[in-house]
Amino acid sequence: MKTTVRWTDGVSFEAETGSGHRVTMDGAPEMGGRNLGGRPIEMLLVGLGGCTAFDVVHILKRGRHDVTGCEVAIDAERAPTEPKVFTHIKLHFTVSGRGLSDDAVKRAVDLSRDKYCSASIMFAQVAKMEHSFEVREG
Known part of the structure; x- marks a missing residue:
């Protein structure tokens, strides 16, 4: 790459x-x-969001779930002094679909976090990571 x-x-x-x-x-x-x-540092969060959202949608579609939308809101904190590395990152997924269960979305988020999203796994080496989600019908 x-x-x-x-x-x-x-x-x-x-x-x-x-x-x-x-x-x-x-x-x-x-x-x-x-x-x-x-900003270049923002691009790191853009990559993280894209990587994990891609996984969540892919996992749900592969499981034949009727997913219609996925948004990840990311809130990150940085160290106060140089180097100002990320210290705490919160990701909140809003996943929309028809008949989506909390269990299916939780599984997709967990698989992305723990197995598939390289960006998330790398960030977890240096920052506290929190994942939450909500499911919306539609």
Whole structure:
């Protein structure tokens, strides 16, 4: 797996993934950024959310559950001093579907957390991780 990150100007960077997609990142205005993209540290949480949501949807669909939506709200805390690593990450899943049971969603979240989501498993090495979920009909 490869990614290339190129400095564009100021404190803006463009990343090109190995699959050919581009992402713009920019620093905060107080650091000279122009707010043209997410902060690089935010991208770590974006990757975490995408990785685990992908797993949850995939697991539910593979189990023939009628899932129609999945959202992950992530709230992360960082250490107060450098390096400001993540210390506590809370993930809250809102999963929608027709006839979805709490047990099925819990199983999918647990499997993602414990077995499939590489990002979640890596973050758990350095931060306290909390997972919660709710199921909505529809």
